[in-house]
Amino acid sequence: MIQRTRPSRAALILGLLLAGVVATSCSIGTISDVRVVRWVEQTVAERQPPAEDKRFDEIAWVTDIRTAIALGKEYDRPIVLYTGDGRINTGRC
Amino acid sequence: MCAYIVNEEYYSKNGGAPPEERAELQRLQQEGVAKKLDVGMVRAWVLTPDGHPYDMLDGAKVGPTLAGLQRAVEHFKPRPGQPVVPPGPQSAPPAAPADAITLHLVARGNDRGSWGEFPAENWIVLPREDWSKLLPTGDVNPGQWWELDRGVSAKILTYFYPQTENNDARLDRIEKYLLIARALTVKDGVVTARIDGYVMMHHVFYPGRKDAQPLGAEVVGVMTFAPGKPPSLELATTKAMHGQRWFTVAVRTVPHATTR
Numbered sequence: 038m039i040q041r042t043r044p045s046r047a048a049l050i051l052g053l054l055l056a057g058v059v060a061t062s063c064s065i066g067t068i069s070d071v072r073v074v075r076w077v078e079q080t081v082a083e084r085q086p087p088a089e090d091k092r093f094d095e096i097a098w099v100t101d102i103r104t105a106i107a108l109g110k111e112y113d114r115p116i117v118l119y120t121g122d123g124r125i126n127t128g129r130c
Numbered sequence: 131m132c133a134y135i136v137n138e139e140y141y142s143k144n145g146g147a148p149p150e151e152r153a154e155l156q157r158l159q160q161e162g163v164a165k166k167l168d169v170g171m172v173r174a175w176v177l178t179p180d181g182h183p184y185d186m187l188d189g190a191k192v193g194p195t196l197a198g199l200q201r202a203v204e205h206f207k208p209r210p211g212q213p214v215v216p217p218g219p220q221s222a223p224p225a226a227p228a229d230a231i232t233l234h235l236v237a238r239g240n241d242r243g244s245w246g247e248f249p250a251e252n253w254i255v256l257p258r259e260d261w262s263k264l265l266p267t268g269d270v271n272p273g274q275w276w277e278l279d280r281g282v283s284a285k286i287l288t289y290f291y292p293q294t295e296n297n298d299a300r301l302d303r304i305e306k307y308l309l310i311a312r313a314l315t316v317k318d319g320v321v322t323a324r325i326d327g328y329v330m331m332h333h334v335f336y337p338g339r340k341d342a343q344p345l346g347a348e349v350v351g352v353m354t355f356a357p358g359k360p361p362s363l364e365l366a367t368t369k370a371m372h373g374q375r376w377f378t379v380a381v382r383t384v385p386h387a388t389t390r
Binding site for chain 1: 131132134137138147150154171172173178181184187206213218220221238245248250252297324350364365378380381382
């Protein structure tokens, strides 16, 4: 781990410039030290999935075929089975 | 009764589905073909209570899906009642060692429509040997800066991509990245540091394609820690783009169930 005792914002900005990330503008420095804690807390909170994005969780799911069939037989209920690529429960699908 | 399965767990040699589960899926497919249903990999099946194919829903469209469910209700006439298992969060932190930290990541493209309406989530577990590398050694003073361990940074930044059909988050697709911490305050032994950084990589939208689009994200965050103790970490993108698509990411430390 690299450690320094002096701030090196200039080095970071230079690194970003060299990396080409900031082709049009740069956010480094636009969020001041005074604002950064509040800004990060608020932004992270705002980006959490709202309830309307989580209606999937209102359905009582099981996650394997044999359990679904066992419960279907026990309770005499038909089964809806979704077979999907990726993980529908996390949106990485 | 509702169920979902992850195809990769059933079709991949390294998938986690046991042989009995794989055999059940194979049986359903054979019976579905015999019944002349539109059998495929990504499907919404209706099965009889004893587990035989009855119908195939057009799960991509709301109207036909509801119509198919209604047909099933009229055919089977299930008795109304409570769910047979309790509903609950389907995206939850995995169990992890007590001294690990778990990060919850939420990524979302700014476009909307179909599955793009829903955010993508990842759970990133950093065991003690990982999170300890995020912290500086020795006393920390305001203004002091350090680069976060590159290996651990990559484990987090590799999930900085919007909802895409490809979810291969291999580390070797990352080209350039950096996370730097700078101590803002030290109070009663607790350090609050700001994080600045970025990640650049190429990420493929569709699995198996070779047309990876460039991705760049600028990151700002805050890490709070007492020396030697698990840190609390929050990160947010200030600007992020994949191809021509803007997206946002938020990461925060969350509690997790403990493994034995």
